[in-house]
Amino acid sequence: MDIILQILSGVFAAGPLLAMLGASLLGVFIGALPGLNPVMAIALLLPLTYSMDPLVALGMVAGIYNGSMYGGAIPAILLRIPGTPAAIATTFDGFPMAERGEAAKALKIACWSSAIGGTASAIALMTLGPLLARGTLYFGPAEYFWIAMFGMASVGVMVGRDALKGLIASVLGLLLGTVGLDQLSGSSRFTFDQPWLLGGLDLIVILVGLYALPPVLQLAEAADLKGLPASALRLARVRLGRAEVLALVPTWIRSSLIGIAVGILPGAGGNIAAFLSYNAAKNRARDPDRFGKGAPEGVAAAECGNNADNAASMIPALTLGIPGNVVAALVLGALLIHGLQPGPQLFHQAPDLVGGFMVQMLITSVLILLVGGAAATRVFAQVQRLPGVMLVPTILVLMAVGVYVINGRVVDLWLMFGAGLAGYLLEKLEVPLAPIVLGMILGPMAEQGVRRALLIGRGDPLHLVSSPLSMIIAAATVGFILWPLLRRLKPTRRSDR
Template sequence: MGFFVDATTAVFAVGPLLAMFGATLLGVLIGALPGLNPVMAIALLLPLTYSMEPLVALAMVAGIYNGSMYGGAIPAILLRIPGTPASIATTFDGFPMAERGEAAKALKVACWSSAIGGIASAVALMTMGPLLARVTLFFGPAEYFWIAMFGMASVGVMVGSDAVKGILAATLGLLIGTMGIDSLSGQPRFTFGQTWLLGGPDLIVVLVGLYALPPVLQLAEKCDLRGLSSAQLRLESVPFAKGELRGFVPTWLRSSFIGIGVGILPGAGGNIAAFLSYNAARNASDEPETFGKGNPQGVAAAECGNNADNAASMIPALSLGIPGNVVAALVLSALTIHGLQPGPQLFHQNPVLVGGFMVEMLLTSVLILLVGGVTATRMFAQIQRLPGVLLVPSILVLMCVGVYVINGRPIDLWVMLLAGLAGYVLEKVNIPLAPIILGMILGPMAEQSVRRALLISRGDPTELLTRPLSAVLAFATLGMIVWPMLKLLRGKRKL
């Protein structure tokens, strides 16, 4: 734990501090604009981080992530339009409060709740992450292989409504990850004679296409020609009544624990944490009938729960290489860009960098209170008056410039377009995109680990199951795949 001192010193340099402040402001703005989301913003940001210091790049990721999760509450409260999927539960009581003239109060409750949930989540990451990393010291190649397989299986099964589609998506990512030169034998695979494929498809190019282009196409489909009127965005600052904040403490504590627990589960996400926190607050209330009619406790529970998921989702990502959600997968991509290998060895090889990112998640949560007050919120709310027809071409230009500057190759633009169209179609048929990226990240790790294990055992495949820890991980992976299929078969028999 001593590395946190060095990490904190590194974070309090000019570059990371400016990056956190600016990225948090940008994140609130992104969350406030319907059609934009933190996944899309971070995907657009990653190509621009090549020339940055790793701590500066991760500071921007942390700021955009935490800021946008709060920013999503702005349209959810004012217009009953969730800025992010995790803000759906915020509309239940936030919009009724706005209808009766308490929009500013609802936004202030959301701001405080988001900050407290994010702080609790960051503290959990700083305490649980290093402890989990110590366990990984006992891991060998076989354990790394099963960790990678468990990560792909868990996210493939838990993301989306259909486990079979999730597994298919993870398999597709695995196949894409095999393209390029084999790291052990040096032989090219599936390059089709194209030299630019020798290093495999660029992860960031594919990621920007999959995650950034489909939302832009969906925004273009709506063809929004008119923005919102100024009357819809009129806000007046209302201070908290004396002792009112104390009434939110039980809700914040309960929602923080729920959000952290959900965040650790791969694939669950902030929307699930928000719904569970909201239901828990309603069940614990003496007046459950007031929920859905403008109860501030509902806003506090939803916003605290979805922000408590943020840093908690990084616990399995940084310790085991298994991202808890899509943004955690993007953080692993950011580490890969800067030559760092996500997974169990990350804490031991780069403790200052990992500790610095944890501190940045904590500080950007605190910054929400400083930059997310009603004054800043009022300013960002006005941006929603921009029509969608202006946003679409602006975002497309940023995407093309960001992708082109990575390698300076026009072919990357075509790869981005192909990945974006594929992502658009896959979303239409309800195939999740997160397992594809996860397969590209964890696939090479799984392949190299299993081949190393077989080299050590001289080709004996039982070596993958002889160690107790590897056997446990193998059965957990099998159970993660088989159990949803058994449930599906039982459901079909009942029908």
């Protein structure tokens, strides 16, 4: 009871509350601007959180995350341009509703669906997270090694169109994670006699470069100098009737469960949750032909599904140290900034902080109803009038200042721009960036796990699979790696016949 009171008193203090409210507004603004995304915003925010209270910093992350996921529905409905990748499915029925004069109604449904999905996801995090953390207390070095390998394999295979490119990105992340001093022997690796590399590559600097610079370069490449006229963004006030709300309840329940399940699986992401939820709603509908022509259930399913992924993706991140998506990886970075090691021990080392972040994910989900109301949505819709080129210099300055204040080193700026250019080229080659980040985070965990397990087993490799749990996780890891290869072999076998 004491810890609950401590969590609530910390979350409902003035600082965290203002941080959540302001960040939720900022998140909707960012999501409403095509070309910007929550990953870029949180990556820019992280360097500024060094001097903040941890609950204030995490409250801002939660607000931007949940707010931007709803904000992505605004251009998806009004312009048929998804503000975030997870809002692609929202365009299927949201834009047709806008074309027949029901844009305000579609945005209202998106607002309620986002809040409901996010709330359900936060409740799942608050209930399943501590339970899973208790189970992971029985993990040894071998289990941690296989958990890290499973996380990298699953994300590498599931993110992006080409599983091979995803696995290559994971290996690249592993290589970047080896730079610096060996934590067990103390010897330097890949430092090239540069003292600033002894501590390894700064994760936050790499994150800012990989995820903030490529969208800026794409905005500059698009060269949008006009924006939209005000006449295209006029919205009327609308209220959902009781019958309309009751008709959407089954869709909300189904999509929330799908989004939570997808969020727990590392590497899936909100866009997959949205598509699965949309397809489930269409398959269960009495008249599936309405979908794609302006069905309210389509908007509700897509927005509820992608927001139900939000907090659920934090479950493996906080309990195992394996982020469910890129934003979860950034949250791990925020925890590392404040000296906290993600994993099962986190619930014992800082229960007030972990519990507070869970409550903040719940509060910011509910705040969507406040910041995404009719008046607020009309205001945020006006950001479509901003020319995209105007954002480029502003974001570049924020990136440079944020990275420089971390260590006060000019070399970090060059590292950031180098990572950003590499990220831009990799995206052009359709190589996913998430496995690189995951490799940097999980690589040291996997290395320490395998070396400690071999020390305990006196060099016997079979010690890595000496327990039933390690054997199960190892089999799942191998299965994830082999699945794309087996899937490619099936058509070949058929053609041979």
